[in-house]
Amino acid sequence: MKYLDEFRDAHLVRACLDQLRAITTRPWTLMEVCGGQTHTIVRYRLDQLLPPQIRVIHGPGCPVCVTPMELIDAAIELAASPEVLLCSFGDMLRVPGTRGDLLGCKAKGGNVHIIYSPLDALQLAKAHPHKQVVGFAVGFETTAPAHALAVKEAARLGLTNYSLIVAHVLVPPALEAILSSPENQVQGFLAAGHVCTIMGYEMYEALARRYRVPIVVTGFEPVDLVEGLLLTIQQLEEGRYDVLNQYARSVRRMGNMNARALVEEVFEPTTRTWRGFGELPASGLALRPTYRDYDALVRFADRLAGLSEKSAVSTSMEQDCQSGLVLQGRLKPSDCPAFGTRCTPEHPLGAPMVSAEGACAAYYRYRSA
Amino acid sequence: MNQGFSQCPLPISPDETIRLAHGSGGRLTQRLIQHMFRPAFSNAFLDPLHDGAVLPSYEGRLAFTTDAYVVHPLFFPGGDIGSLAVYGTINDLAMCGAVPRFLSASFIIEEGLSFRTLHRVVTSMAEAAAKAGVHIVCGDTKVVDRGKGDELFIATSGLGSIPSGLDLGPHRIASGDRIVVSGDLGNHGMAVLSQREGLTFAGDLRSDSAPLHKVVQDLVKQGVGLHCLRDLTRGGLASALHELANGTRLQFCIDEPRIPVMEPIRGACELLGLDPLYVANEGRFVLLLPASEVDHAVAVLQQHEVSRHATEIGHVRLRDEDSHDPAVLLRTLVGTERILDMLSGEQLPRIC
Numbered sequence: 001m002k003y004l005d006e007f008r009d010a011h012l013v014r015a016c017l018d019q020l021r022a023i024t025t026r027p028w029t030l031m032e033v034c035g036g037q038t039h040t041i042v043r044y045r046l047d048q049l050l051p052p053q054i055r056v057i058h059g060p061g062c063p064v065c066v067t068p069m070e071l072i073d074a075a076i077e078l079a080a081s082p083e084v085l086l087c088s089f090g091d092m093l094r095v096p097g098t099r100g101d102l103l104g105c106k107a108k109g110g111n112v113h114i115i116y117s118p119l120d121a122l123q124l125a126k127a128h129p130h131k132q133v134v135g136f137a138v139g140f141e142t143t144a145p146a147h148a149l150a151v152k153e154a155a156r157l158g159l160t161n162y163s164l165i166v167a168h169v170l171v172p173p174a175l176e177a178i179l180s181s182p183e184n185q186v187q188g189f190l191a192a193g194h195v196c197t198i199m200g201y202e203m204y205e206a207l208a209r210r211y212r213v214p215i216v217v218t219g220f221e222p223v224d225l226v227e228g229l230l231l232t233i234q235q236l237e238e239g240r241y242d243v244l245n246q247y248a249r250s251v252r253r254m255g256n257m258n259a260r261a262l263v264e265e266v267f268e269p270t271t272r273t274w275r276g277f278g279e280l281p282a283s284g285l286a287l288r289p290t291y292r293d294y295d296a297l298v299r300f301a302d303r304l305a306g307l308s309e310k311s312a313v314s315t316s317m318e319q320d321c322q323s324g325l326v327l328q329g330r331l332k333p334s335d336c337p338a339f340g341t342r343c344t345p346e347h348p349l350g351a352p353m354v355s356a357e358g359a360c361a362a363y364y365r366y367r368s369a
Numbered sequence: 370m371n372q373g374f375s376q377c378p379l380p381i382s383p384d385e386t387i388r389l390a391h392g393s394g395g396r397l398t399q400r401l402i403q404h405m406f407r408p409a410f411s412n413a414f415l416d417p418l419h420d421g422a423v424l425p426s427y428e429g430r431l432a433f434t435t436d437a438y439v440v441h442p443l444f445f446p447g448g449d450i451g452s453l454a455v456y457g458t459i460n461d462l463a464m465c466g467a468v469p470r471f472l473s474a475s476f477i478i479e480e481g482l483s484f485r486t487l488h489r490v491v492t493s494m495a496e497a498a499a500k501a502g503v504h505i506v507c508g509d510t511k512v513v514d515r516g517k518g519d520e521l522f523i524a525t526s527g528l529g530s531i532p533s534g535l536d537l538g539p540h541r542i543a544s545g546d547r548i549v550v551s552g553d554l555g556n557h558g559m560a561v562l563s564q565r566e567g568l569t570f571a572g573d574l575r576s577d578s579a580p581l582h583k584v585v586q587d588l589v590k591q592g593v594g595l596h597c598l599r600d601l602t603r604g605g606l607a608s609a610l611h612e613l614a615n616g617t618r619l620q621f622c623i624d625e626p627r628i629p630v631m632e633p634i635r636g637a638c639e640l641l642g643l644d645p646l647y648v649a650n651e652g653r654f655v656l657l658l659p660a661s662e663v664d665h666a667v668a669v670l671q672q673h674e675v676s677r678h679a680t681e682i683g684h685v686r687l688r689d690e691d692s693h694d695p696a697v698l699l700r701t702l703v704g705t706e707r708i709l710d711m712l713s714g715e716q717l718p719r720i721c
Binding site: 001004014045048049063138139222346357368 | 632641642695701703704706710714720
């Protein structure tokens with residue numbers, strides 16, 4: 001398959017690894033930002049093939065994992081209302097909120113629909129004029145343009161039964177939070193190729209300069225990952241800290257200008273609480289005032305009143321779960337005392353054990369022999 | 370058995386719908402049986418419409434199995450719930466080495482289903498049974514309130530006879546056996562998913578739903594030494610291998626680059642973040658057999674349309690009992706080894 005087989009070529013992977021071994025003289029700690037990249041590393045057990053000096057730690061790039069409890073609770077609360085059709089991407093469904101997850105809510109009669117595109121929710125709104133269709137807008141910059149398009153289209157059609165719970169988060173503030181932490185160990189980043197496809201990588205240049213870390217925009221296949229590692233280690237060994245683009249088949253420096261303009265028009269940056277990180281300024285997206293009518297949290301404010309206190313109380317439930325440390329790259333999933341014993345995909349303590357992009361799920365599913 | 374079927378007019382009016390009374394045992398039930406099921410399935414064992422079918426005996430041992438079919442949508446590219454309910458149960462018998470002989474068929478129908486739809490399903494079942502050479506000899510019909518079913522559920526049980534001297538099953542799998550898969554994977558699950566969700570992908574996604582007993586009978590007839598067969602249904606190849614390995618001291622090792630998955634299926638799985646090794650099939654099976662039998666088996670398999678992509682994908686060895694040696698091991702495209710785990714819950718499509 002074009003764009004796939006050539007990036008899964010075992011010979012190319014081996015050749016890159018040979019180069020990596022040849023140039024690595026010191027220990028280095030790198031972070032791959034995206035959960036999709038984590039899954040590739042663990043799925044193909046690339047970590048077994050790396051030179052022993054290179055430590056790869058896994059970043060916060062699992063949007064499902066960082067979505068705060070109160071937004072999941074809000075989604076569950078709304079899905080339980082008879083007049084609401086709650087639309088969500090599939091891998092949000094198993095993530096636990098304070099009172100269970102969306103799959104459990106569905107089993108009890110909640111109206112939860114798995115959608116494949118944000119525009120599917122619009123179709124549902126058109127087909128069910130007497131229902132309130134609520135989209136759960138989860139994701140990094142990658143999925144934001146499609147949600148922006150859906151909101152614009154809803155406005156154009158004058159749909160009054162469509163709204164969004166906006167949980168979008170932005171990558172650069174999370175990287176900044178990691179780099180500015182006194183406990184930071186990360187010396188170089190593999191940035192998420194699909195996020196940069198939309199947003200470009202211009203905004204990483206200041207970050208790379210300020211913190212003197214090389215950042216390499218990297219794809220998601222085995223060859224991409226080892227090339228990304230090679231480009232990062234080369235810079236570290238030579239004392240450089242540039243932003244390079246390994247994922248050139250998809251990413252331009254300025255990204256996709258149409259998609260960026262769409263996001264800019266519909267959303268504005270807002271402070272967002274990240275599960276595992278806490279509150280980060282300007283790290284999320286909210287609907288601009290022009291589109292505030294489509295904000296489900298505003299539209300259903302009465303119904304959702306009182307939920308946030310309950311969610312706040314519940315954070316104590318998460319004490320057992322160390323996913324915050326995992327998401328910040330300070331703990332390897334397999335080093336968590338609950339991993340694989342008290343915390344499994346069937347009985348997760350936290351989101352990274354159930355999300356398709358969660359680091360704990362990757363470690364559990366693709367354990368090495 | 371189907372001579373009566375071709376003369377069967379569409380019963381009553383095709384635009385009529387199933388009502389609760391069609392399952393009450395009264396006149397409407399009788400009409401449904403007389404105008405729909407009996408003409409379609411007619412054979413000497415069914416026609417007396419007695420409380421049970423009286424069947425002849427066969428030499429050798431019997432195999433007996435049952436399965437329920439709840440697929441939605443009822444019709445999908447490459448098949449429908451009717452043919453699936455016949456082939457799925459036949460395939461379970463075939464995996465025991467049995468010649469499928471008789472099926473039962475129970476219908477749980479949701480009030481409001483159109484006669485036209487039911488007739489399409491029943492016709493498809495009758496054609497599938499005729500093609501496979503089995504008789505549907507008994508059955509039942511129940512109607513549930515609207516909203517309490519999903520249009521139509523079908524349960525079939527199957528009875529088959531195993532030729533004397535043939536003994537296939539997990540108990541015969543031994544260290545050193547080879548693992549052969551009869552064809553490319555993931556077709557049924559992706560065809561149904563794309564149809565149900567209205568997803569369009571590049572390429573033609575069609576279910577692989579097909580009867581497997583003829584190719585199994587040919588393998589036996591050609592003298593291929595087989596140890597165990599297992600059809601790959603829900604949960605896919607990964608789950609089937611786990612079921613076979615669990616509770617044994619055996620470890621199944623498969624080679625990712627050798628597992629056949631066609632391009633449209635790979636593409637669709639990549640887009641949705643699904644792993645084809647866990648996706649359902651309805652016309653594929655895995656064979657466990659001695660290394661010396663592999664070439665012969667693959668040659669016979671490839672003569673049949675249903676298994677023309679058959680290929681060897683791995684081997685069986687003893688597990689180290691002291692360490693936590695996994696039951697199923699995958700050698701990846703890049704040559705590393707990892708666990709191929711059981712699925713936890715449904716595979717859910719990812720965000721991006």
